[in-house]
Amino acid sequence: MSDALTTRHTRRAFISGAGALVISLSTPASSSGQAPLTDGAMKRPSFTPSQLDSWLSIDEAGDVTCFFGKIDVAQGLDVAVRLIVAEELDVAFERIRVLMGNSATTINHGGATSDSGVREGGALMRITAAEARMLLLEMASRKLNSPVSSLRVSNGVVTVAADPSRAISYAELIGGRYFNAQLHWNKKFGRDLEVSGTAKPKPPSEYKIVGTPTVRTDISPKVMGKFEYVSDVRLPGMLHGRMVRPSIAGAVPVNVDESSLKEIAGARVVWIKNFLGVVAEKEWDAVRAAEALKVTWSDSNPGFPPQEKLHDHIRSSKVVKREYTSNVGSVEAAIKEAQAQKLRVVEAEYEWPFQSHASLGPACAVANATKDHVTIYTASQKPYDARIGIAELLGREMRDVTTIWIAGSGSYGRNDAGDCSADAAVLSNAVGKPVRVQYSRAEATAWDPKGSASIQRVRAAFDESGKVVAYDFMTKGFSLRDMPPWERKAANTLAGHLLGFKLEPIQAFGIPNDSYRFQHKRIGWETIPPLLDRASPLRTAHLRATASPMCHFASEQFTDELALVAQSDPVRFRLQYLTDPRDHELLKQTAEKFGWDDRIGPNPGQGGRELMRGRGVAVAQKEGTCVAVFVEVEVSKSTGRVRPVRYTVGHDCGLIINPRGLQQVLECQTVWATSRALCEEVTFDANMVTSRDWTTYPTIDMNLVPEKIDFVLINRPELPAAGAGEHAARVVAAALANAVFDATAVRIRSAPLSPERVKTALGRV
Amino acid sequence: MAKSYSISVDEVNRTLEVDDPNMPLLYVLRDELGMNNPRFGCGLGQCGACTVHIDGQPTRSCVTPLSAISSSKITTLAGIGSANAPHPLQSAWIVEEASQCGYCLNGFLMTGVALLKSSPSPTEMEIKTAVENIKCRCGTHLAVVRAIKRASQMMVGDVK
Incomplete structure (x- = not known):
C-alpha cells in the first residue's frame, strides 16, 4: 500500500495518475488470449432488479453512482449507503453519490418504511457493490495478467500486490460502460425485493470505512440556502393550486360560485365529483382564491364523539378484527387460578390520543400531466407506490407515470405528502399544465392522516413466590391502516376518497415484540370501525414507529x-x-x-x-x-x-x-x-x-x-x-x-x- | 391594478409589479423573485420557517405585507454568507450537524444571527429564549443551541 496511487486522492490526482497507467494496458491479455479490448456493454441493459447496472454505475472518471430504491427522510441515510458501498468497492467515500426515489432510474425497494433504510437498503447495496468489485477484479486479472488473489484495490485502483507498478483503475475497466451482469432476483418489488450475487461481501473484521464517524454532506447547502426541496421545483408554465376543503368533515360541494373569484386574475376552479380545488398563476392568488371561493356544501354530520369520551368510544366500539401475536401457555386459566388462590393479580388500562404528523412544511408536490405522460415531483416516502396509485387515480397506464422523489420537510410516516401529490396530479390533469400544490398549515395538521388513538388493557398474575406467571396484553383502537399507508391504490389518498374510488381499509394494529419471558403470555390487538370512513380528517395511517x-x-x-x-x-x-x-x-x-x-x-x-x-x-x-x-x-x-x-x-x-x-x-x-x-x-x-x-x-x-x-x-x-x-x-x-x-x-x-x-x-x- | 414596487433583497435592488399590496413578502420572494428561501411553514407567523431580516431585524415574511416594507433592506439566508464566506453561525451549523430536514433553519439561523449581533456571548437561557418561538419537528433543538454557542465562541475568538 505504499504506492501513491493507493492513498487518498483528489479527483485531479486520480485522473493524472490514471494517465500514467495506460502503459499497463499494453501488456498482453491473459493467457487465454480471449480478453476483449474493453469489458462491459456500451448499451444500457434492461432496467430490472436482476441487472447489476440497475443498482450501481461507474463513470469515466471512476465516480460511483448508486441507484437506491429507498429514500432518506432526512436521517443522513445517504451517508450510510456511501460508507457501505465505499467499503465494499474500495472507493473513497467522496466519490460515491446516491440517487433515490426516481421511478425511472431507481428500482422500487419500498421507499422509506420501518427504518429499513440501512437494514434492507444498505444490505442490498452491500451485495451489489461486492458483486461489482468481484467482476472488476476479474476484469483486472485478465488485463494485468495476474490472478485475482494477487490483486489489491485502493480507491478504485487495482494493483498487483507484489508489483504495484502494474495497476489499472475501475474507470479504465468499466468507466461509462455497463457490467451487463446478472444477479439472482426473487421477482418481487418493494420491501419484499431480494437480490443476490455470487460475490461474498467483506467480513466486518476487514472494515476500514464502515464505522468511521462521518459528517452529513447535506447541511452545508441547507445553511447556505442552496438546497432545493420539492417546494422549490418550478416548471415552465406552472400554475399554483390549492385545495378547498369543508369546515364539516364529510361535507361535499353541491354548488360552487366561480364568480366569487372574479377579483383574482386568472384564478379558476377545478371541480370533479367531490374534489374541489383552485389554480392560479401566482401562489398568493391561489391562496386567496381558495379562501374566497363561495361553496355550498352538503349537510354532513360526522358525529365525532366528544373529545373527552374518545376512549370510552373505543372501549364500547364493536371489534372489527382481533388477532393474537403471542399466545403461550393458558393465560386465562392461570389468572383464574391466581384469583382463586387469592394471589396478586394486577390490572391496568392506558390511553393514547390521535396524533398528527404536523410536518413543519405543509406537503408540497408538483405534477406535470400531459397527454402522453405524467411526471410527479413528490416528497412522499413511497414514491414508487405513489406512481401506481396516481396511474389508477388518473386512469393512465403505469408506464405513463413517473414519480421523482425530492426531499421535503421532514416526514415520519404517511404524512400529508401522499395526499398532496395525488391532488397535484388531478389538478394538472384537469388543466393540462404543470401544477404545484403546497398545502395550508390547516391541511398539514387538521387533514393529514392521523396516528391511531387506542387503549391498552394489561393484566398479570403472580405466584406464591412473587414471580409473574401470567401476562395478558390487549390493545384496542382504530386500525393503523384504516387508510393503507402505501399510496399504491387511488383510494389511499384524499383525492381518491373524493373521486369515489372504492375504499379498501386494512384491519391491522400490530404489536411490538415483547422482550420478557412469562410462563403464560398472551398478546393481541383489536381494531374498531373508523369514525368516518371517507375523506376523514381522522383517517388513520402510519405515524413513526406505528403501534x-x-x-x-x-x-x-x-x-x-x-x-x-x-x-x-x-x-x-x-x-x-x-x-x-x-x-x-x-x-x-x-x-x-x-x-x-x-x-x-x-x-x-x-x-x-x-x-x-x-x-x-x-x-x-x-x-x-x-x-x-x-x-x-x-x-x-x-x-x-x-x-x-x-x-x-x-x-x-x-x-x-x-x-x-x-x-x-x-x-x-x-x-x-x-x-x-x-x-x-x-x-x-x-x-x-x-x-x-x-x-x-x-x-x-x-x-x-x-x-x-x-x-x-x-x-x-x-x-x-x-x-x-x-x-x-x-x-x-x-x-x-x-x-x-x-x-x-x-x-x-x-x-x-x-x-x-x-x-x-x-x-x- | 398592478402596482410597481422596488425592494432591496440581499443587497440587490429588485423591481416588481404586484396586483395585491397585501401579498406577503414570503410570496414576493419565492414566487415573484424565484428565491428558494424563506420557506412556507404556516402563513400565521407561528413557526419561523419564513424568517428574513428587515433592516437587520428577524421578521416573519409570511405575515408581512409587501406594502409595509417598501424602503427597507431585506436579507435572506442566502444573503448572510456563502460557502466561500460563511457566517460563523453557518459554519457552526455544519460542524454541529444542527439540521435533519433543515426546513426550519431560516428561523433558527436568521434569529441566531441577529442574537449574536446584539449579544455576542449569549447564555444558554438567552439562546433558548431567542429561538423558543421557532418550530422544529425533527428534534434538532439541542444541536441548535450547541451551534449558536459554537458560533458565539468562534466570533469572540475562542474557537476557529
Whole structure:
C-alpha cells in the first residue's frame, strides 16, 4: 500500500495518475488470449432488479453512482449507503453519490418504511457493490495478467500486490460502460425485493470505512440556502393550486360560485365529483382564491364523539378484527387460578390520543400531466407506490407515470405528502399544465392522516413466590391502516376518497415484540370501525414507529407497576424477565452510564416540593435493534409541567455503519418522541378536527428539551446492521411516564403527559 | 391594478409589479423573485420557517405585507454568507450537524444571527429564549443551541 496511487486522492490526482497507467494496458491479455479490448456493454441493459447496472454505475472518471430504491427522510441515510458501498468497492467515500426515489432510474425497494433504510437498503447495496468489485477484479486479472488473489484495490485502483507498478483503475475497466451482469432476483418489488450475487461481501473484521464517524454532506447547502426541496421545483408554465376543503368533515360541494373569484386574475376552479380545488398563476392568488371561493356544501354530520369520551368510544366500539401475536401457555386459566388462590393479580388500562404528523412544511408536490405522460415531483416516502396509485387515480397506464422523489420537510410516516401529490396530479390533469400544490398549515395538521388513538388493557398474575406467571396484553383502537399507508391504490389518498374510488381499509394494529419471558403470555390487538370512513380528517395511517409508542407506553409502565408490586427495582425487575443477553448487556451498561441506583418505589422526599425529581426507564427490542432509554424529569406541582432534565439512550443495532450519524438520529428522535409524549394530542369537536396550527397543536419547544442526552452505543460487527430511525422513539413516552411516577408517586396512564393532565392527576391524590 | 414596487433583497435592488399590496413578502420572494428561501411553514407567523431580516431585524415574511416594507433592506439566508464566506453561525451549523430536514433553519439561523449581533456571548437561557418561538419537528433543538454557542465562541475568538 505504499504506492501513491493507493492513498487518498483528489479527483485531479486520480485522473493524472490514471494517465500514467495506460502503459499497463499494453501488456498482453491473459493467457487465454480471449480478453476483449474493453469489458462491459456500451448499451444500457434492461432496467430490472436482476441487472447489476440497475443498482450501481461507474463513470469515466471512476465516480460511483448508486441507484437506491429507498429514500432518506432526512436521517443522513445517504451517508450510510456511501460508507457501505465505499467499503465494499474500495472507493473513497467522496466519490460515491446516491440517487433515490426516481421511478425511472431507481428500482422500487419500498421507499422509506420501518427504518429499513440501512437494514434492507444498505444490505442490498452491500451485495451489489461486492458483486461489482468481484467482476472488476476479474476484469483486472485478465488485463494485468495476474490472478485475482494477487490483486489489491485502493480507491478504485487495482494493483498487483507484489508489483504495484502494474495497476489499472475501475474507470479504465468499466468507466461509462455497463457490467451487463446478472444477479439472482426473487421477482418481487418493494420491501419484499431480494437480490443476490455470487460475490461474498467483506467480513466486518476487514472494515476500514464502515464505522468511521462521518459528517452529513447535506447541511452545508441547507445553511447556505442552496438546497432545493420539492417546494422549490418550478416548471415552465406552472400554475399554483390549492385545495378547498369543508369546515364539516364529510361535507361535499353541491354548488360552487366561480364568480366569487372574479377579483383574482386568472384564478379558476377545478371541480370533479367531490374534489374541489383552485389554480392560479401566482401562489398568493391561489391562496386567496381558495379562501374566497363561495361553496355550498352538503349537510354532513360526522358525529365525532366528544373529545373527552374518545376512549370510552373505543372501549364500547364493536371489534372489527382481533388477532393474537403471542399466545403461550393458558393465560386465562392461570389468572383464574391466581384469583382463586387469592394471589396478586394486577390490572391496568392506558390511553393514547390521535396524533398528527404536523410536518413543519405543509406537503408540497408538483405534477406535470400531459397527454402522453405524467411526471410527479413528490416528497412522499413511497414514491414508487405513489406512481401506481396516481396511474389508477388518473386512469393512465403505469408506464405513463413517473414519480421523482425530492426531499421535503421532514416526514415520519404517511404524512400529508401522499395526499398532496395525488391532488397535484388531478389538478394538472384537469388543466393540462404543470401544477404545484403546497398545502395550508390547516391541511398539514387538521387533514393529514392521523396516528391511531387506542387503549391498552394489561393484566398479570403472580405466584406464591412473587414471580409473574401470567401476562395478558390487549390493545384496542382504530386500525393503523384504516387508510393503507402505501399510496399504491387511488383510494389511499384524499383525492381518491373524493373521486369515489372504492375504499379498501386494512384491519391491522400490530404489536411490538415483547422482550420478557412469562410462563403464560398472551398478546393481541383489536381494531374498531373508523369514525368516518371517507375523506376523514381522522383517517388513520402510519405515524413513526406505528403501534410501538402506545403499546410500550402501556407495557413498559406496566412493567414498572409489576416491579413495585414485586417490591423490586425497575431495572432489577426487567433483568429478571428479559431473555436476550443483548438486552441484559445494554440495560446494565446504560443504567451505569445514567447513574441508576437500585431502589424500590417512588423517589423519597419529593412529596412536599414544588419541583419533584424522578427517574424512569423503558426498554424494547425489535427487528434486531435493542434500546434502553433512561430519563430524569422534573415535575412542577403547581403547573403539572413535566420537563425532562437529561436522557441516557442505550442503543444496540448490531453493526454500526456511522456512529456519528447514529448519535444524531437518536438525539433527534428522542426529542421528537418527547414531543409526542408530553405535548401532542389532536383535538376535535363533533364536526371537525380543531387542531389546525401550532397554537391548537402544540409541540415541543426549547423550554421542554432536555439539558443533555448521553448515549451508550454498542457496536456488534458480527451482527447485521439493523435499523436506528425510530427504535428509541418507541419507548420515550414510557420512560417519561415512569419517571413522573417516580417523582410524584402518581401513575398517569393517559398520554400526552400535558401540564393539564398531570396537574389534574396530582390534584386527585 | 398592478402596482410597481422596488425592494432591496440581499443587497440587490429588485423591481416588481404586484396586483395585491397585501401579498406577503414570503410570496414576493419565492414566487415573484424565484428565491428558494424563506420557506412556507404556516402563513400565521407561528413557526419561523419564513424568517428574513428587515433592516437587520428577524421578521416573519409570511405575515408581512409587501406594502409595509417598501424602503427597507431585506436579507435572506442566502444573503448572510456563502460557502466561500460563511457566517460563523453557518459554519457552526455544519460542524454541529444542527439540521435533519433543515426546513426550519431560516428561523433558527436568521434569529441566531441577529442574537449574536446584539449579544455576542449569549447564555444558554438567552439562546433558548431567542429561538423558543421557532418550530422544529425533527428534534434538532439541542444541536441548535450547541451551534449558536459554537458560533458565539468562534466570533469572540475562542474557537476557529
